[in-house]
Amino acid sequence: MSTTSTVKDRVEALVELYRDDVAPIVALGDPVLRRKADPYDGQLDGELLTAFVELLRRTMKAAPGVGLAAPQVGISLRMAVMEDPATVPAEVAEARERYPLEFFAAINPSYEPVGRTRRGFYEGCLSMPGYTGVVNRPLKVDAVYTDPTGERRKRALSGWQARIFQHETDHLSGTVYVDKLEPRSLATSANYTNRWADPVPTKAARELGFHLD
Template sequence: MGTPDDRAPLAERVGQLLDAGLPLTIVAAGDPVLRRGAEPFDGQLEPALLARFVEALRITMRAAPGVGLAAPQVGVELRIAVIEDPAPVPEEVRRVRGRVPQPFRVLVNPCYEPVGDARAAFFEGCLSVPGWQAVVARPAEVRLTGQDEHGRALDEVFSGWPARIVQHETDHLDGVLYLDRAASRSLSSNQAMAERWAQPTPEEAARALGFELP
């Protein structure tokens, strides 16, 4: 646990970041902040500043737009992330991917572990890697533990697309990008995705691009 003096620079930096205006700037791959891993949140931001920061993450995520955003993606090395997914997708996509709406939620100090051995592979993108997507095989179901922004304990099992979102955002807090887990031969531009790989599953892409699915 840090001392007040240790915390002052971080709180000051977050305050300056928020005062510069919203939405916040999302840092791109290549910035070391995305690779260092974030420190556990244990009160480095006093409640009013934390509330402002959480709201800034929400505004920035929605403006991007995205379904999740982690603090390191805006240059803040704290284990805080937000998620929200209205899931505006066709019924077939919803069914195949298990993509169901998720309300806005704050994840503080989240950690996940697989539930069972099942894995699911789908194209995935990232606000810090704009313009590209790749297929990532992830546990189909995970148990997520941590807290919310009020310090209340979180212990919940996620499956389908929500499981993918919480894994992606928690990975950010560990300095891991989705590309680290992706099938490299699947890497596709957003244009290629729109023109070739808009199917609910990546099976056709796997055959054409030459990568394996679990």
């Protein structure tokens, strides 16, 4: 059986099984999260692609999360969905440059840092629930991807929107955020909420002893 038919069969089965539900999210330790995902080159027809994107969206929102990559539901294709309502206090939004991001699906995404400015904030992953850690990432990126209609898109992203795009695109190269985090920043979600949920993790960096850009 060819790779194309295998991918199509797996997506068809997933969409059919969870047509009125959400897909299970693959947990860290599954090899699919460590593979470089295959480029999307038309393996799915238009109707199936639309159904798969909608399944990713439902699963992301139900989790809840602000992004979900295809490998996180067991499908090794370079595809991800993102959406952030940014329902955070104004002080947090300003400090983290976290503003609403409308839903979009990114096929074969890539990014390039813009400038040298980096910022470090706590982030988490739906494939590793219960933990969070600080990742220092470029503040601004030029993002490139294809949308589900086949149109190539270019966007300049900054702040939290750039962080989401980097996090999800990294998934498609077999990289998860724990590969990039400051090791001493790693905390349980409970400890983060109780101790380190400041708009900027300056206190956490000082007391836990990690680098913060």
